[in-house]
Amino acid sequence: xxxxxxxxxxxxxxxxxxxxxxxxxxxxxxxxxxxxxxxxxxxxxxxxxxxxxxxxxxxxxxxxxxxxxxxxxxxxxxxxxxxxxxxxxxxxxxxxxxxxxxxxxxxxxxxxxxxxxxxxxxxxxxxxxxxxxxxxxxxxxxxxxxxxxxxxxxxxxxxxxxxxxxxxxxxxxxxxxxxxxxxxxxxxxxxxxxxxxxxxxxxxxxxxxxxxxxxxxxxxxxxxxxxxxxxxxxxxxxxxxxxxxxxxxxxxxxxxxxxxxxxxxxxxxxxxxxxxxxxxxxxxxxxxxxxxxxxxxxxxxxxxxxxxxxxxxxxxxxxxxxxxxxxxxxxxxxxxxxxxxxxxxxxxxxxxxxxxxxxxxxxxxxxxxxxxxxxxxxxxxxxxxxxxxxxxxxxxxxxxxxxxxxxxxxxxxxxxxxxxxxxxxxxxxxxxxxxxxxxxxxxxxxxxxxxxxxxxxxxxxxxxxxxxxxxxxxxxxxxxxxxxxxxxxxxxxxxxxxxxxxxxxxxxxxxxxxxxxxxxxxxxxxxxxxxxxxxxxxxxxxxxxxxxxxxxxxxxxxxxxxxxxxxxxxxxxxxxxxxxxxxxxxxxxxxxxxxxxxxxxxxxxxxxxxxxxxxxxxxx
Numbered sequence: 001x002x003x004x005x006x007x008x009x010x011x012x013x014x015x016x017x018x019x020x021x022x023x024x025x026x027x028x029x030x031x032x033x034x035x036x037x038x039x040x041x042x043x044x045x046x047x048x049x050x051x052x053x054x055x056x057x058x059x060x061x062x063x064x065x066x067x068x069x070x071x072x073x074x075x076x077x078x079x080x081x082x083x084x085x086x087x088x089x090x091x092x093x094x095x096x097x098x099x100x101x102x103x104x105x106x107x108x109x110x111x112x113x114x115x116x117x118x119x120x121x122x123x124x125x126x127x128x129x130x131x132x133x134x135x136x137x138x139x140x141x142x143x144x145x146x147x148x149x150x151x152x153x154x155x156x157x158x159x160x161x162x163x164x165x166x167x168x169x170x171x172x173x174x175x176x177x178x179x180x181x182x183x184x185x186x187x188x189x190x191x192x193x194x195x196x197x198x199x200x201x202x203x204x205x206x207x208x209x210x211x212x213x214x215x216x217x218x219x220x221x222x223x224x225x226x227x228x229x230x231x232x233x234x235x236x237x238x239x240x241x242x243x244x245x246x247x248x249x250x251x252x253x254x255x256x257x258x259x260x261x262x263x264x265x266x267x268x269x270x271x272x273x274x275x276x277x278x279x280x281x282x283x284x285x286x287x288x289x290x291x292x293x294x295x296x297x298x299x300x301x302x303x304x305x306x307x308x309x310x311x312x313x314x315x316x317x318x319x320x321x322x323x324x325x326x327x328x329x330x331x332x333x334x335x336x337x338x339x340x341x342x343x344x345x346x347x348x349x350x351x352x353x354x355x356x357x358x359x360x361x362x363x364x365x366x367x368x369x370x371x372x373x374x375x376x377x378x379x380x381x382x383x384x385x386x387x388x389x390x391x392x393x394x395x396x397x398x399x400x401x402x403x404x405x406x407x408x409x410x411x412x413x414x415x416x417x418x419x420x421x422x423x424x425x426x427x428x429x430x431x432x433x434x435x436x437x438x439x440x441x442x443x444x445x446x447x448x449x450x451x452x453x454x455x456x457x458x459x460x461x462x463x464x465x466x467x468x469x470x471x472x473x474x475x476x477x478x479x480x481x482x483x484x485x486x487x488x489x490x491x492x493x494x495x496x497x498x499x500x501x502x503x504x505x506x507x508x509x510x511x512x513x514x515x516x517x518x519x520x521x522x523x524x525x526x527x528x529x530x531x532x533x534x535x536x537x538x539x540x541x542x543x544x545x546x547x548x549x550x551x552x553x554x555x556x557x558x559x560x561x562x563x564x565x566x567x568x569x570x571x572x573x574x575x576x577x578x579x580x581x582x583x584x585x586x587x588x589x590x591x592x593x594x595x596x597x598x599x600x601x602x603x604x605x606x607x608x609x610x611x612x613x614x615x616x617x618x619x620x
Contacts, residue, residue: 003028003049010052010078017042019194024049027132027168032188034138034169034179036195039314043170044071047134051107052080054131060110062136063149066268068110070290075108084110085121088261098124113140113151117406122161130165133158135186138169139307142181143401144514147308150401156187167191172198172314173307176542198310198538202317203325204551205533207526208592210328213300214244216592219581220326221250221278223588226295227271230280231312233301233340241300242280255281257412260440260449283308292319299327302337305518306525306540327526334523341519344390345512348505354395355500357385369494373408376487379464396487398508408488413449415482416440416470431459432469447480529554556591566598566607570618573608577617 003024007013016024019035023046026033037043048071051058062068068084075082083097083106100106102124115121133155135141141152158165169182169191183191210216221228232238238254245252253276255267270276272291279285294316303309309327317323346354361381362374378396382389399405418425418436422444427434435455440448452470456463467483474481525536534549548555572578572586580599587595599616602608609619 006049006052010080019196020045023194026192027166028053030166032167032191034182034188034191034193036171036174036179038196038198038200039172039311040200040318041196043136046170047132047168048075048108050132056129056131057101057106058108058132058134059130060108060134060136061113061155062110063112063140064137065112066289072110074290080108081106082108085115086112101128104129113149113155116151116154116158126161130162133162133165133167135167135169137171138182138186139171139174139178141185142178143511144178144181148401150403153185156185159187173310173541198541198543200317202320203323204549205313205325205537206553207327207329207533208553210330213328216328217245217298218248219584219592220296222585224296224324227274227291227293228278228296228298229285229294229315230278230298230300231283232280235282238280238282245278250278251276252278252280255279255285257282258451260413260451283312294318295323297325302333302526303522305522306537309522310537329526337519341516344394346391346395350391351395351505351508352501354387354392357387359495364495366497367494369491371490373488373490378485378487402504402507403492405489405491412484414452414484415447416443416450417447417480418444418478419480420478435459557593566602569598569602570607573616573618577611577615579615
């Protein structure tokens, strides 16, 4: 079958989006290819369709477990043999999947970039006929990108065992600088580059000034019915905003990275099946989840950069129906974002101090390199040397990024399995085991993600007491406990104190300067009120446009004023006094700023009188 016949037969689409067909043709001709397509632009089809045509396996590198699972389930439902390998699978299952790949029983295999660190996996790849290597979210290879993953640097090493296999690199967000870095770091040879327009006709970008974000959320959620995502800065706000909206009659849930695996899967399933209308989340939610009918994506805090903002807003309207991105902006947002950025940023003195403390703790001499795997109890390390926890975490992440260390099995959450029979434990006397058994079904059979902080809160204990108890049980063989605060790593280069004072510090500083510039670009995007949002957004990615979008808040402010006037307000207030919420609800299809402007005009003209804090009546 031809690619177009496959498209219709398996996906029931009559035609390709531009430039999907050209990308697929490039891949089928064996060329290395870089494809930059907008969110919702159909990137996955560019390797899924060739996988059906190729004789061998298509290996897909993806950082998103949710995407792997969702796409594998979707492809299997179409009769396409597909599998994924994640750390959740046991060795026997992984071995069976690789056997099936070797025997040509699987067309697509999804793995994370970290899987490439496994020597066993690399050895098995040598025995498999591979026709295509697809690298999803390819911007993750860039140290200057907003979502850098050090393991992406290992992808190019596959070329030594797969020398003639074409590489397809895909991303939705890449400036010219990052495009060049993708080509360089993945070692693409004379690649065909497809840089599609970022424009999505059905999606509008809006920034609305807000002095009361909770109240404005209620207004806009009523104005724009349908599934919505609300992105917030931290975990605490996910609970707070979700509870507030629930109390006001909305069907909401919350999501963040520290939820257990079971909790995440349940919330994602409820969201996908539309059992939940509104998800309040940190940026941990949404990537790779197939939810085409999201109508609105809200931000109530300043995003870290335009790349992240564009990707997050892009989760709306994938069904090609009208959708909106709405940032409820307040000038304090920039101040808060800058303060948070600076508060957790180590100075050169801090940077060198942390490195010296680390080597002192590990008793590693100057110039020494061992094969030893180290364990570092981060909270105890921080307390012992009087350090800042977030600075230490940033420091370790940087060392991993620069391949100074190689971290082992890092997880957002601790995991635990009880290894003894429940009959050997007196639950009446041991409240920790009683809690584990009640809150984590299956914990006697499987490793389950747990939350020490929630356990400590519920049991009225300190987190350190919980951790100490669990470590004691681990040592005596009662449980298998993997503590997320226990960093496991080995050094890849000898200790070099001069490098930490000079080159490594300069590298760290350059990355932070770039992050600061990214934050400032996002702040400018939000604060300016003259340039079309879409034009400004696309200009950041070096896509110039001479036309305004006509849909964003700035374009609408220039054209929408004729649709509403003060006479409409006067007619409504003749019914009696009204609150501002009632007025906004009545005229919900008109721009909020225009309504407020007309209301203030009537107050200035002494035709409307404010009553109390938030009500108005007509002056007869």
